[in-house]
Amino acid sequence: DAGITQSPRYKITETGRQVTLMCHQTWSHSYMFWYRQDLGHGLRLIYYSAAADITDKGEVPDGYVVSRSKTENFPLTLESATRSQTSVYFCASSESGHPYEQYFGPGTRLTVT
Amino acid sequence: GESVGLHLPTLSVQEGDNSIINCAYSNSASDYFIWYKQESGKGPQFIIDIRSNMDKRQGQRVTVLLNKTVKHLSLQIAATQPGDSAVYFCAAPEGAGNMLTFGGGTRLMVKP
Structure with a gap:
């Protein structure tokens, strides 16, 4: 499907x-961004x-x-997850x-236990 | 600190009425502003933008007004519909790499 997709949609990790x-x-857009969204902080830019x-x-x-070896992919890695990284x-x-004029994906809800 | 901020965290309006969502900014050098809409469980969606050389810009049922004297902008939604229920964010380019900084958001609730 065309557009911007994120995976997984939900993740629980330790x-x-x-x-x-x-x-x-799938648009071949030049720019890509990662934000986190937390109650009380709105959207904050992590990397772009x-x-x-x-x-x-x-x-x-x-x-x-982050890395971006291909235009279409922009993975975000949490090297050693902490509870404070629980977010969307x-x-x-x-x-x-x-x-x-940014097009957003559906989000990934990450819970760090 | 945050340079764009919304005045009210929640706004409740009757269906069919006009809605006005306000946003203040602190950086007088800001020259571009954007409004995003975020429905529950979804990512934000671009609505409309305005450059600082304009006072007003209209879209489909939405109007953004910019008052540079008091560093204030507003998003007006005409004939508010249930589908307008969402959180609305104003944003401006600044900070790291002159990328977008988002305000805290105003939740618009539309009463039937």
């Missing part, structure tokens, strides 16, 4: 485990990528790693000429 959240878009092999930190990058994670993409 403290200290590594977990990877996947994001895939302007193109394949180019990634930059956002507002809250600590504890996360959204991936988004946008065209190079309109970086702020």
Whole structure:
């Protein structure tokens, strides 16, 4: 299906485990983003990528790693999950000429126990 | 700290009435603003944007007003419908890489 997809949609993991959240878009958008959404904090940018092999930190990058070897994929890895990383994670993409008109995926609800 | 913020966390309106959702910003250099809508269980969805050289921009049933003097913008929804029930975010580019910073969101509830 066309669009932006995230997997898994729900994930429960234990403290200290590594977990990877996947994001895939079919539009060939240049920009891709990872946000986390928590009550009381709204949406906060974790990492973003302007193109394949180019990634930059956002507002809250600590504890996360990203890569972008292909334009269409932008995985987010929690190297050693902590309870404070329990959140809903959204991936988004946008065209190079309109970086702020972002298309969001359905989100991944991650619980770290 | 947060540079865009919404005035009210919750707004309740009657179906058919007009809704006005407000947002204040602190950075006078901000030159672009965006409104997103997030329905329950879904990701945010782009609604409308406005550049600082404009005071008003209209879309389908939505209007965004920008008052640079008081650093305030509003989203007006005409003839509010049940499908408009959602959380609305204003956002502006700033911070890391001049990427979007989102406000806290206002939940719009539409009463039948």
